Amino acid sequence: MVNIIGAGLAGLSAAISLAKQGISCNLISNLPSERAQSVMAEGGINGAINTMGEDDDTEYHFEDTMKAGGDIANKTMVRGLVETAPDIIRYLQSIGVPFNLKNNEIQQRNFGGQKKKRTAYSKSSTGKVIMTALIDEARKYEVLGLIKRYSNHEFLRLRIENNVCRGVEVRNNYTGVCYYFEGRVILASGGLSGLFKGFTTGSTANTGFVTAKVFEQGVRLSNLEMIQYHPTTIKISDKACLVSEAARGEGGRLFIYKNNEKWYFMEEKYPELKNLMPRDVVSREMYFVSRDNDAQVYLDMTELSKEVWKDRLPDLREEIIHYLDKDPKTEPIPVAPGIHYFMGGIDVDRNHSTTVENLFAAGECCSAYHGANRLGGNSLLGAIYGGRCAAKTVARLEKEGKTDFGEIIKPQVIAADKENTKVWLESKEESFTIKVRDILFEAMGIVRNEQGLNKGLLQLEELTKEPLNKEEIAGINLARAIILSGLYRKESRGANYREDYPERDDAYRGMTRVVLKEDKIDIGIWRADEDTN
Structure with missing residues (x-):
C-alpha cells in the first residue's frame, strides 16, 4: 500500500498513475481535493503544443525554463518536464478539461519569461477546471478500491528506521483518533504559504507543517531562499489576492505616475518582453520604482478588447470588481507584489526520491524543476508531471517487491501523543x-x-x-x-x-541544500547536474 499525503494536483496525479498500474494507495489530506490550493491556479499550463503558429517547440520551453530559473535547475529533470508537457495537455483535454478553443484548437496565451504563446488556459480558472477533471478521474479508481480517500486527516510524523521510511502517522480531525499507515510515502503537501499568513496568494491551509516536521526528522531540503513574489496582487482580508499574469499576457501594462504622467517603466527598461519579464524581475522593478519615486504601481487593462474580457478574463474582472469596487475594464487598478510560490522545499532527485529511502515528494512541497524562479504556467505542469514521476518510481519498487512492510493492510489505531x-x-x-x-x-x-x-x-x-x-x-x-x-x-x-x-557568482551556481543534524543546520551548495542524494 502506498500513502500519499496531499490531495491537490500532485497527489491526485500520483494516485491516478498508481491506480492505472493496479497499485492501491491511500490519499490522505487535511481537506478534500475541492479545497486544495491547486483549485486557485488561474492563468494556465505550459506546453509546446504549437497551436498559435509561432513555431514553438520543447527546446524553446526548456531554454526559457532554465533561464528563468537562474540556470540552477537540473537539466535532465527540466527536459523531462517540457518534453512531456504536450502529452499532458492533450491528456487533460481528453478527460474533459475545457481549454479555450478556436477552430477546435487549444488556444495559448503569452506568459512571463516566454517569447512564445505557450500557456493553455480556461479563461482565468485553469486550476479549478483541471482539478475538477482529475477528481472525476480519481473517482473511477475509488469505485474499484484502488484509491482510498482519507480527507480531513492531518499528518503527524513519518516513521523512519535506519533512514528507511516505514509509514506515516496521521490524526482524524473529526474524531481525534490517530492512525499508523504502513507503506511507502509520497509527500504532496503543497508549499509554505502558512508561514506568511496574510502576505501570500496561496492557501494558508498549506501551513508548511509537513515540511517542518520531516526536516526535523532528517529529510534534506533545498533552495529554501527562492521565494517567488508575484508582481500583481491586491490586498484583501488576511491574504493577498492574485491578479493573474494572464492580465499582462493579454496586454495589461504596469505604470506609475511620474511628473503627473504615466510612466510604463517595464516597457522602457525591457523593450523585448516588456511587462512579461520573469516574475522576479518584474517584482524587483516594481519595488525599486515604487520606493525611489514614492509612487503606487498600477496595472492598466483599459485597452483590452471586449473579446478578451468576455472570453478570456471574465472571472478575473468579476473578482477585481468584487474586492476593489473598481472595474479594470474602465480604470487602472493599484497592485503590489505578494508572495506566491516556493521554488524550494523537500530535496528530490530525478526519480522524486528524497534522502530517506521509501520517501518521495512531488508538487510545490519539493524542490524540483524551477530553480531560482518559476515560469508562470509551469506550476500546474510541474505538479502533474512530478506526481507521475514519483508514482512511476514507487510502482517500480512495489512491483519488484523491495522492502518488506509486514502484513498491515488497514490503518492501525495508535495512542495519541498529547x-x-x-x-x-x-x-x-x-x-x-x-x-x-x-x-x-x-x-x-x-x-x-x-x-x-x-x-x-x-x-x-x-x-x-x-x-x-x-x-x-x-x-x-x-x-x-x-x-x-x-x-x-x-x-x-x-x-x-x-x-x-x-x-551572480558562479561559486553559487547550484542548489542550496540544508539538513538538520542534532539541532545543527548543515548547509552547502551542490551543482544541480550532479543529481545525487
Missing part, C-alpha cells in the same frame, strides 16, 4: 504565528541584505526562549533554515536578490 497534537501554525497563541511571519517577511523580502537576515536569525533565537511545544520548535527550525539559506547564498540569482551582493 505533546505532539498541536500544529505549530494553528496554536492557540496566534501571536506566535504572527511573530514568525513578521520575522520571515522582513528578512526574506524582495530585496535582502546580510544585516536584515542576521536580524531575523536573532529574532528567531529570542522566540525559542518562550514556552513552545514540539511542533512550534520544528517550525522555528524551518524558519531558521530559510533565512540561513538566504544568508549563505552571497549572490543575486532569481528570487534571491542580495543588495549587498548584487551580481
